[in-house]
Amino acid sequence: QVQLVESGGGFVQIGDSLRLSCEVSGEALMSSGWGWFRQAPGKGRVFVAVIGLVSGRTIYGDSVKGRFTISRDAAKNTVYLQMNNLNPEDTAVYYCAASRDRVSSNAAWYDWWGQGTQVTVSS
DSSP states (O other), X not given: OOEEEEEOOEEEETTXXXXXXXXXXXXXXXXXXXXXXXXXXXXXXXXXXXXXXXXOOEEEOTTTTTTEEEEEEGGGTEEEEEEOSOOGGGXXXXXXXXXXXXXXXXXXXXXXEOOOEEEEEEO
């Protein structure tokens, strides 16, 4: 059974940092890419970052470049999202996702999704 379990969300102040974790199990361990998306209230799901499991290649959304870093620990089957210099526009539910075939910013390529973790940045 495939599972993606996020953790690490919370309530922070402007300029603070958070690290999200996503533990992956099952078939998703054989994915090409593990990524993060986010969804703010009343808005659609937006790409944040992805990392290739073989190549280590990373892609970032424009709004997080230079502030967020995606990484993975193969031994722990875990993907991380280090978020620095947070601002209220980063407030959203953050979802971990796995793509069987692509390292992509397109949500349509993702086959498995976690349940999400809330990040709230207060001004």
